[in-house]
Amino acid sequence: MATLPTAVKIVEVGPRDGLQNEKEFVPTAVKIELIDRLSKAGFPNVEAASFVSPKWVPQMADGAEVMAGIARREGALYSVLTPNLRGLEGALAAHADEIVIFGAASEAFSQRNINCSIAESIERFVPVAQAAKAAGVRIRGSVSCSFGCPYQGEVPVASVVDVVQRFAALGCDEIDIADTIGVGTAKRVHEVFEAVTKVFPRERLSGHFHDTYGQALANIYAALEEGIAIFHASVAGLGGCPYAKGATGNVATEDVLYLMNGLGIQTGVDLDQVVEAGDFISKSIGRANASRAGKALLAKKQSAAECA
Amino acid sequence: MATLPTAVKIVEVGPRDGLQNEKEFVPTAVKIELIDRLSKAGFPNVEAASFVSPKWVPQMADGAEVMAGIARREGALYSVLTPNLRGLEGALAAHADEIVIFGAASEAFSQRNINCSIAESIERFVPVAQAAKAAGVRIRGSVSCSFGCPYQGEVPVASVVDVVQRFAALGCDEIDIADTIGVGTAKRVHEVFEAVTKVFPRERLSGHFHDTYGQALANIYAALEEGIAIFHASVAGLGGCPYAKGATGNVATEDVLYLMNGLGIQTGVDLDQVVEAGDFISKSIGRANASRAGKALLAKKQSAAECA
Numbered sequence: 001m002a003t004l005p006t007a008v009k010i011v012e013v014g015p016r017d018g019l020q021n022e023k024e025f026v027p028t029a030v031k032i033e034l035i036d037r038l039s040k041a042g043f044p045n046v047e048a049a050s051f052v053s054p055k056w057v058p059q060m061a062d063g064a065e066v067m068a069g070i071a072r073r074e075g076a077l078y079s080v081l082t083p084n085l086r087g088l089e090g091a092l093a094a095h096a097d098e099i100v101i102f103g104a105a106s107e108a109f110s111q112r113n114i115n116c117s118i119a120e121s122i123e124r125f126v127p128v129a130q131a132a133k134a135a136g137v138r139i140r141g142s143v144s145c146s147f148g149c150p151y152q153g154e155v156p157v158a159s160v161v162d163v164v165q166r167f168a169a170l171g172c173d174e175i176d177i178a179d180t181i182g183v184g185t186a187k188r189v190h191e192v193f194e195a196v197t198k199v200f201p202r203e204r205l206s207g208h209f210h211d212t213y214g215q216a217l218a219n220i221y222a223a224l225e226e227g228i229a230i231f232h233a234s235v236a237g238l239g240g241c242p243y244a245k246g247a248t249g250n251v252a253t254e255d256v257l258y259l260m261n262g263l264g265i266q267t268g269v270d271l272d273q274v275v276e277a278g279d280f281i282s283k284s285i286g287r288a289n290a291s292r293a294g295k296a297l298l299a300k301k302q303s304a305a306e307c308a
Numbered sequence: 309m310a311t312l313p314t315a316v317k318i319v320e321v322g323p324r325d326g327l328q329n330e331k332e333f334v335p336t337a338v339k340i341e342l343i344d345r346l347s348k349a350g351f352p353n354v355e356a357a358s359f360v361s362p363k364w365v366p367q368m369a370d371g372a373e374v375m376a377g378i379a380r381r382e383g384a385l386y387s388v389l390t391p392n393l394r395g396l397e398g399a400l401a402a403h404a405d406e407i408v409i410f411g412a413a414s415e416a417f418s419q420r421n422i423n424c425s426i427a428e429s430i431e432r433f434v435p436v437a438q439a440a441k442a443a444g445v446r447i448r449g450s451v452s453c454s455f456g457c458p459y460q461g462e463v464p465v466a467s468v469v470d471v472v473q474r475f476a477a478l479g480c481d482e483i484d485i486a487d488t489i490g491v492g493t494a495k496r497v498h499e500v501f502e503a504v505t506k507v508f509p510r511e512r513l514s515g516h517f518h519d520t521y522g523q524a525l526a527n528i529y530a531a532l533e534e535g536i537a538i539f540h541a542s543v544a545g546l547g548g549c550p551y552a553k554g555a556t557g558n559v560a561t562e563d564v565l566y567l568m569n570g571l572g573i574q575t576g577v578d579l580d581q582v583v584e585a586g587d588f589i590s591k592s593i594g595r596a597n598a599s600r601a602g603k604a605l606l607a608k609k610q611s612a613a614e615c616a
Contacts, residue, residue: 185567252522292520292521
């Protein structure tokens with residue numbers, strides 16, 4: 001059995017990545033309560049908002065209000081997505097601890113989604129990264145489509161490595177390798193992380209997995225075996241897959257925590273409180289809870305209450 | 309990266325383990341069509357029926373009709389559950405290729421469910437196993453609650469080893485280590501299989517995982533790392549968890565096949581046909597498809613059809 005990390009950092013991305021595709025606007029107060037519950041549960045890092053044009057992502061239009069309204073936990077980092085300099089200004093005004101910039105490892109995805117090459121898309125972040133550095137704000141780079149693309153299918157490992165190197169050159173403090181459409185499996189996870197750890201420090205790489213094909217936890221386990229110790233997860237599995245209607249998206253935080261607890265890997269996060277937060281947000285937005293562990297633990301609690 | 313098996317046997321348990329807890333009786337013709345679809349998809353082994361008193365499991369009352377009605381694929385094995393000698397008679401009359409006998413690794417579970425000790429419960433199978441051997445029928449022993457028990461919680465690894473040894477003494481050809489309530493995680497999977505492979509041949513041990521807490525695929529991956537090459541799975545994730553209403557039960561076959569395909573491990577089973585079979589049975593019994601890969605692949609096919 002491979003030696004696994006003894007502690008990991010779980011980045012809770014539900015409030016931003018999870019909610020951003022919700023059609024119905026989620027009230028600012030609900031977003032704030034969700035983040036506050038997650039902060040209390042102990043997450044060291046919450047992806048809290050996006051400073052993107054409300055024309056593109058209306059759900060995230062209240063980023064400034066959300067950031068102003070949350071009760072920040074001492075020591076925790078609150079990250080926001082910033083697609084451009086205007087977004088960065090919003091992030092700085094909101095006292096974000098970390099900005100998130102992004103690029104695809106798939107040329108076809110980049111062309112179809114932002115109408116430019118991968119190289120150009122990352123080049124555009126140069127002034128954003130410089131201004132963030134000057135302001136003393138952390139930068140995270142997100143490499144989407146690292147395990148496959150809805151348009152071109154296969155994504156070469158070399159493309160992932162290339163984007164990681166470009167983000168490293170921009171001064172990224174952390175880089176996440178994202179399986180945007182959830183098609184990766186454990187062998188590929190080993191291959192990708194083996195390659196990217198050669199060009200960027202292992203301890204600053206994270207895994208962002210989607211559960212679209214049910215593979216996320218096996219992939220996280222494979223990444224742990226590669227010594228990766230930062231993982232993204234979304235409470236209640238918030239966030240569907242925009243490329244397959246009705247399919248599952250982000251891996252559920254509860255399932256990830258259940259795995260880490262079972263492996264004896266420290267997270268600093270209280271699973272019970274996360275289960276409650278997942279129940280809260282699922283009910284608030286009228287969605288089925290997509291966390292298997294969440295559902296099972298809630299059902300257990302329910303039956304215990306009925307027996308009492 | 310650990311060396312994994314190059315080929316595995318997937319035992320499809322949906323028609324028996326998956327359907328047995330369905331409240332509404334599933335018509336015999338539907339059961340037969342499901343099994344025939346699975347046979348055509350290439351499964352080397354299908355758990356097809358249960359010869360148990362219809363008083364206890366009314367859903368399985370038509371075992372003889374099901375076994376008589378299916379179109380068996382040359383070389384494939386059709387297994388049936390036999391709780392006693394009467395069940396064995398039914399199994400032999402139905403020309404089952406393999407009988408399944410069972411025992412819990414949890415003393416509390418055994419006492420609560422069948423009102424006797426583990427040792428007594430397995431002792432009762434002695435005449436069944438002898439008669440099966442005499443008839444030249446294969447015997448599989450199923451060790452339930454190998455990773456935890458709804459009543460006693462922790463289940464010692466030594467208890468699992470003990471039941472495996474008892475089944476081995478009965479002449480079992482294959483023994484499955486079952487996580488009945490889905491509470492196991494990858495580290496425990498390594499520990500349990502490391503222990504049981506010391507007392508029974510690795511190549512005749514199988515893993516039966518439930519996805520109640522979302523852990524099944526990570527557990528299967530860990531078992532592969534232990535050299536385990538037989539896995540149970542249930543098409544469309546048929547079969548809920550009787551101990552947590554609304555929670556997930558058996559791991560979905562589609563998700564397991566997606567993993568194996570990604571790992572380059574041969575199964576001999578065609579995923580597309582399994583996805584179709586999963587869609588068929590989910591619609592037939594009016595249940596949501598519980599396979600993540602199944603849902604994603606069906607959604608992809610649907611959107612491809614809409615674009616065409």
